[in-house]
Amino acid sequence: MINRPEPGPGILKIKPYCGGKGGHMAGNVYKLSSNESALGPSKKAQKAYSDAVASISIYPDGGYVPLRQAISERHQLRPEQIVCGAGSDEILSHLAQSFLQPGDEAIYSAHGFTIYPLITLAQGAVPIAVTEHNLTTDVDGILAAVTPRTRIVFIANPNNPTGTYINYEEMRRLHGRLRSNILLVIDAAYAEYVLANDYDAGIELVTSSENVVMTRTFSKVYALAALRLGWAYCPEHIADVINRVRLPFNLTTPTIEAGIAAISDQRHVEASIAHNETWRDRIFEELSAMGLHLTPSVANFLLIEFPEDAGRTAHDADAFMTARGIFLRDVSDYGLSRHLRMTIAGEKANLAALASMLDFMSST
Numbered sequence: 517m518i519n520r521p522e523p524g525p526g527i528l529k530i531k532p533y534c535g536g537k538g539g540h541m542a543g544n545v546y547k548l549s550s551n552e553s554a555l556g557p558s559k560k561a562q563k564a565y566s567d568a569v570a571s572i573s574i575y576p577d578g579g580y581v582p583l584r585q586a587i588s589e590r591h592q593l594r595p596e597q598i599v600c601g602a603g604s605d606e607i608l609s610h611l612a613q614s615f616l617q618p619g620d621e622a623i624y625s626a627h628g629f630t631i632y633p634l635i636t637l638a639q640g641a642v643p644i645a646v647t648e649h650n651l652t653t654d655v656d657g658i659l660a661a662v663t664p665r666t667r668i669v670f671i672a673n674p675n676n677p678t679g680t681y682i683n684y685e686e687m688r689r690l691h692g693r694l695r696s697n698i699l700l701v702i703d704a705a706y707a708e709y710v711l712a713n714d715y716d717a718g719i720e721l722v723t724s725s726e727n728v729v730m731t732r733t734f735s736k737v738y739a740l741a742a743l744r745l746g747w748a749y750c751p752e753h754i755a756d757v758i759n760r761v762r763l764p765f766n767l768t769t770p771t772i773e774a775g776i777a778a779i780s781d782q783r784h785v786e787a788s789i790a791h792n793e794t795w796r797d798r799i800f801e802e803l804s805a806m807g808l809h810l811t812p813s814v815a816n817f818l819l820i821e822f823p824e825d826a827g828r829t830a831h832d833a834d835a836f837m838t839a840r841g842i843f844l845r846d847v848s849d850y851g852l853s854r855h856l857r858m859t860i861a862g863e864k865a866n867l868a869a870l871a872s873m874l875d876f877m878s879s880t
C-alpha cells in the first residue's frame with residue numbers, strides 16, 4: 517500500500533450530511549422536506565440582494581458592522597458580542613474546532629440535529645448522544661452524561677426534527693449544574709416561531725454567564741437559506757475566539773445587504789409567523805383526525821409517527837407521497853425510523869400534502 521495523505525482521527529467516521537429530498541425543483545412537486553420558510557423572503561431583502569450585484573468586484577466588509585448593528589438593534593444586544601457565519605452551521609463548526617480536542621466529549625440530545633456529531637467527529641472528539649424523554653431534551657440525562665472529558669453541550673431549542681423545546685427554567689437548571697468550563701451551545705434556529713411564554717432563546721443566559729453561546733439563523737423565518745447567513749450571541753471572550761478562527765470574508769456583500777433588509781422588514785416576519793401558527797394547528801388537527809400520532813411542535817414543522825403494520829409504515833407513507841410529488845423528510849438519520857417530518861409550507865403545498873396523506877391513510 518502506498519503512503520498517502522490521511523485525514524485526522526474521526527474524519528472517516530463522519531456520515532456525510534444528507535438533506536431533505538428535492539433540492540431545487542421545477543414542475544408539479546411540493547417540497548415539505550426541508551424546514552424552509554413557507555412564504556419566502558421579504559421583497560426588500562430580494563431587492564437588496566440584487567442591488568448589491570453592482571459591488572461584487574470588491575471584497576466584502578469583513579467585520580460586517582452594519583449587519584451586526586441591525587441584529588443588535590433588533591434584539592437589544594451588544595454588537596461586540598455578535599459574530600456572523602456562513603449559516604449558523606459554520607459558527608457551530610468553529611465552536612467545535614476551537615473548543616474540542618481529540619478525545620474530548622460533546623453531548624447532544626439523541627434526536628438532535630445531525631450536524632453536532634459531524635462537527636465533533638471532525639475534531640477527533642467523541643459525540644455522546646443522550647436519550648430523550650417524550651421526544652424532548654432530557655436535562656437530567658444530559659447532566660448524568662457529563663464526564664471530566666465533556667467540553668461542549670449542544671442543544672437545539674426548539675429541537676429539529678422533534679419540534680419540542682425546554683423552557684427557560686429547565687435551561688437555567690441545566691446551565692447551573694454544568695461545570696463552568698463546559699460550553700453550553702443553544703441552537704435557536706427556530707426561536708422566532710416559538711410563542712410560548714416560558715421560552716427564552718438563550719439571550720438571558722449568554723448575558724449572565726461566560727460559558728453560553730446562542731446561535732441563530734436567517735435560513736428559517738427570514739427565508740434566506742440559500743444565502744447562508746447565521747449569527748451567534750456570545751460572551752466577548754468567545755466572540756474573540758470565533759473571530760480568530762473564522763475566515764476573514766465569510767459573508768458575501770449581497771448576503772450582508774439582504775440580511776440587513778430582511779431584519780428590518782419585521783412585518784414580513786410577523787406574516788410568516790402567523791401563517792405558521794394557522795397551518796401548524798390545522799395540519800396537526802387534520803392528521804390527528806386521520807389516526808396519526810403527532811408530537812406537539814413549537815417550530816415550523818411537525819413530526820408524524822406512523823404505525824408499524826405492513827403497508828402503513830413511515831417508509832410506505834414516504835414512498836406513497838413521493839410518487840405523488842410530495843416530499844416529506846425521512847428522519848431515520850436522526851434515529852426516528854417510525855416518523856416523517858413535514859415542514860409547514862405554503863397553502864397549496866399544505867393542502868396537497870393533506871389530501872395525499874388522507875389517500876394514503878384510507879388506501880387498503
Ligand SMILES: *Cc1c(COP(=O)(O)O)cnc(C)c1O
Pocket residue numbers: 551602603604605606629672675676703705732733734735736741744745746
Ligand atoms: C436549520 C437549522 C439550523 C440552521 O442552519 P444554517 O446553517 O443557519 O442554515 C441550525 N440548527 C438547526 C437545529 C436547524 O434545524
